[in-house]
Structures are given as structure tokens and as C-alpha cells.
Amino acid sequence: MATNMISKRNLGMFMYLIFVLLPIYWLLNMSFKTNDEILGQLTLWPTDFTLNNYITIFTDASWYMGYVNSMTYVAMNLVITLLVSLPAAYAFSRYKFVGDKHLFFWLLSNRMAPPAVFLLPFFQLYSSVGLFDTHLAVALAHCLFTVPLAVWILEGFMSGVPKEIDETAYIDGYSFGHFFIKIFIPMISSGIGVTAFFTFMFSWVELLLARTLTSVDAKPISAIMTRTVGATGIDWGVLAAAGVLTIIPGILVVWFVRNHVAKGFALGRV
């Protein structure tokens, strides 16, 4: 009975993972094919294996600079988000203050506006402060949805830390800043790992704001992909290779934070 249950569970998990991985495999498969093979017949693996699609991307600056741009603004966004969210989440988890509940809901409500019409004011706002087509502009704009999420996740982790620890530290003569950096932050490092993962995720995958706020110097890879598809007809092989390369930074991030994420999830916010 018990083993039967477990194998059923594993089978279900296995099926779901197949469902998740098949479309990604198909993209990977396509990226190693020539265009003739892609459009010619359906093959389950590349019969005419080629790296040309990747070579195209890595030898053309207008392609690979897209990756550099995307990674730059995602990294900036991550730093800014953590810097402002850590103290804010601490305030939410430890104190009651005027308007705390409403502020929290207001933060959430920033995800609710439909992007289409808001793109125009965004463009004008960042142009008028002279940040248009800089990485900073995209990083700041993405804070709109990464900060609320970061505050929410961090607040959960901080609430799990007993308040006696703060009080003991203050009695021992620690200043707030010293306590926060030396004692408190190490205690919630897993929470910061989870936050970093989600912040990276939502900033990396966003296209509309990133495309609107950049033109040349900070253009993200996802925007370069769409433009190239439009201009030259569809070069399926290069498109697939570019797509595969957009997945790799994500895999690296998950790999580096995997222990934190697993441990952080285990601490959990409940």
C-alpha cells in the first residue's frame, strides 16, 4: 500500500516533469539544426548537427550585447531591490505604524495596472529625467514589481526570527545598523536567497518595460530577438539558439542559490 502510493507519486511527478521539459527540449533540438532540417521534416534529434546558430550569435556584437545589457540591468535591479526592501520588510515585520496595512496593499496594487497605456508615461517620465536608454532606467522601472514581492517574501522570513534576538542585541549595546548587518542579515540569508531568485526571475523575463525604455545602448536580448525576427523573415535556428541562451542565466542562478532556496523553502513563510 505504502510503496504503491510512493510509486504513483513518482510517476505523477515524472509525467509532469516530461510536460515541463518537452517544449524546452524542442527548442534546444531546433537550435542545433540547420534551417533546412527544421523546415524540411520533423526529426526528434538533430541529424545534421550544427553549431552555426550559436556562432552567429557569439560573433555579432548586436546579438551578444543584448545579453550583457539584460544581465546588467537585472543585476542593478537586484541590488537596488535588496537595499530598499530589507529595511522596509524589517519595519513591516517588527512595528505597527500609521498606514502599514494600506501601504502593503498599495504595493501589491502596482502589479494591477495594464501595461499597454502606462508604457507611454513611463517612456516620457524616464526621458524627462534623462535616463532613457540606460540600464538604470530599466532597473528602476522593474522595481515597481520586484520590490513588493521582495518585501512580502522577506517580511515572512523576518517574522520567523524571534524578537528576543533584537532586544538582546540592543541590551548588549549594538546599534541598529550594526545589529542589522552583523546579526540579523546572516540569520535570514536563506530568505535573501529566495528573494534574489524571485527578483531575478521577474526582472529577467519582463519585456514590455525593458523594450520601451531602451533603444540602442541598453537594449535587452528579448527585444533584439523580436526585431530580428521581424526584419529578415524567421531564421528559426538562430531564434532557437538565442532562446536557449536566454534560459542559461536562469539555470545558473537557480544552481547557485539552490541550497538557499531549498533551505529557505523549508523555513517557509506560513
Add this chain to the structure above:
Amino acid sequence: MLNWMAWTMPSGLFFIGIASILLVMTIFEIRKPCVERKGWLPIPTTRGDRLFIGLLSSAFIHLSFLGLSDLSLWIALAMSALLMLILLRWG
């Protein structure tokens, strides 16, 4: 610099109105912190909650007047003000 925001007098007044309501409520809250209580609304609310409910329902009252009838918006405004009063006092 603010030219692109396309300000108009009515929307400017609207935002000044909202901002001053928030300001007044904040000062009121600091002077006389309010306790959560249960009125005729199905949930216990604080003063700020009731203000939010009032503002959101006012918005929907105005929208339904615009969408469903040709009546003047002043009626909607009067209804909203009345609702706001009832909410803040007894809600």
C-alpha cells in the same frame, strides 16, 4: 518639464483633493489613533479601511452612472458623499 504629464485643471484638483484627504486622515490618525471596530459592514474595519471602501465604491458609483444612465454626475457625486459619510460614521 511637467508638460508631458498633460495636466488639466479638473484632474489637478482631483489629485489635490485625494492628497489632502490622505493628509488629514494621517494627521487625525497620529493625534487620535483609531481602534478597529465592527459597524454595519460585515468585517471589522479601521477608519482607513472605511475611507478606502468609500473611495472605491464612489469610483464604481460614478462608473455605473456613466455606463448605465445619462443622469448628471453631480447626483453620483452627492450619492458618493452621502455614502462616504455613512461609512465613516457607522460603517
Add this chain to the structure above:
Amino acid sequence: MTGAKVWKRTMNKIPNNKAWWLVLPMFLLVAFSAIIPLMTVVNYSLQDIFDQNTAYFVGVEWYQEVLRDTRLHDSLLRQFGFSLSVLLIEIPLGIAVALMMPTRGWQASAVLILLALPLLIPWNVVGTIWQVFARGDIGLFGWTLNNLGVDYNYTSNSLDAWLTVLLMDVWHWTSLVALLCYSGLRAIPDAYYQAAKIDRASPWAVFRYIQLPRLKNVLVIGVLLRFMDSFMIYTEPFVLTGGGPGTSTTFLSQTLTQMAIGQFDIGPAAAFSLVYFLIVLLVSWVFFTTITHMEKSDNGNKHDK
């Protein structure tokens, strides 16, 4: 009771308005990107805009127009239908996947990483992946269906297109619900399961009385995020189907984009954006309040958020 819950319960937050200083940098940063564009859109919605310097004040005319526009009503209904379907599939499926995930060892990390993959792909790439994957000639999914004798073509059949967008969304976002639920499940102390074992509780009873109550908080955020994001869906269906065939997969955001950029009707588009924002705000608020209220009456704890 052990664990995080007890801390929350014993820990009364201290009233202290100086905490605002800690929140202020975050507030200013978000307000800069949130409030100024919102104000601008309100201004747009009251005017007939021709270019940067030529605009006429028209009052509430646009609101009147868009609230009576049947095209927008249809768009809104389609949107509700889609968001509801997304929630009905992704939430139960996400819980099921979270329950099936291994809890320890290298398998746990491996499954975590694999599940996170769809979340880390840029949205237009997601669209591209499915655009290819679902094609009848060069895509594995469409090709398999066609060879099994199913008449499937997402570029010409509206139902197929709609289902493909739904399937893509399920593929893309169920992992998020699963990961959130997994974190909730991992926070349940082993003692609970041992007690259930002694009582010979059925798997269903374990789920209903031990696991589900602990999932409530993560599910709130999961449902909220999925509702808001699916209501706003734009990039993926735009790449996949371009809104077609006909208008079967033209969701609200795309209708708005066509209005604002295609026809340069910024006024009406802005007015409808705000109506739309108010609807999402109302639904989210009702949902948020109901859940937090239920929670309060459950454990009588006034300070729990």
C-alpha cells in the same frame, strides 16, 4: 504548536511611527514609478490628444464611450473567462505537484531546478517556444496531435488557439504555484504527520486538516499573483497567435495596445485602462480582505497580517 506560527502569535508588533523611516526609501522608489505614470494616465483619460502640444479637454466623454463599447465588453468577458480557467487549472495542479515533489536528497534539488525552468524564460521566448512546439508541421506537439488523428491547428481554429494559449499559461506558471505550495508544505513540522499516523488518518484527511490549512497563506499570494498576471497577459499570446484567429485570443491588454498605439486613441485607451485597473483592484481587495478576515476569525489573532 511549534514553528513560525507561534512566533507570530506571541510577537505583538510595537506601535512605532518612526518605522516609516525604514520604509521611506522603498516608498519613494516605488512611488516614483507608480504614482507619476498613474496620474499621467488619469490626465490622458480626460483629454482628446493629438500630439504632445495639442490636447482638448473632453471631461468624462471617453469613460462614457468605453463603458458602452461592446467590443470592450467582449474583451473583458473573454478576459474573465481566461483568468478563471487559469486559476481553476493551475491552483489544483500546483498543489498536486507540490504534494508529489520529493522532500529530501538530491532529487528534491533537481526537481526544484527543473520546475523553476519555465519561470526563468523571458515571456516572448515562451511565446516562441509554443509557437514552434504547437505547429502541425515542425512542432512536436501539433505534429503528434495531427498524427493521432486530431484535427488541430492553432492558427485557423479559434478554439484550438484559445486552448493552446491556456496550455502555454499552465506550462509557464503552474510551477510558481507549485513552488509556493512546496514552501508552505515544508514548514509543517513532522510531529503533525506522526500524530496523523497514530490516528490512522486517511491521506485525504491529512491533506484536508493538516496540509491545506498551512497552505492558505501561500495560496493567497499564489491566487493573487496568478489572477493579476493572467488578467494582464500580453506578450505570450501576442507572440503565439497575434490575437487571432479573429479575436479569439485578443485579450484586454492587446485590445488596449491596438487602441493606444495602433489607432493612437490614447484618451479612450487610458480611460479603459483605469476602469480595468479599478476592476482588478476591487477583485483583489475583496479576495485579500476575505482571506485575511477568515484567518483572523480562525485564530483570533488581531496582529496577523
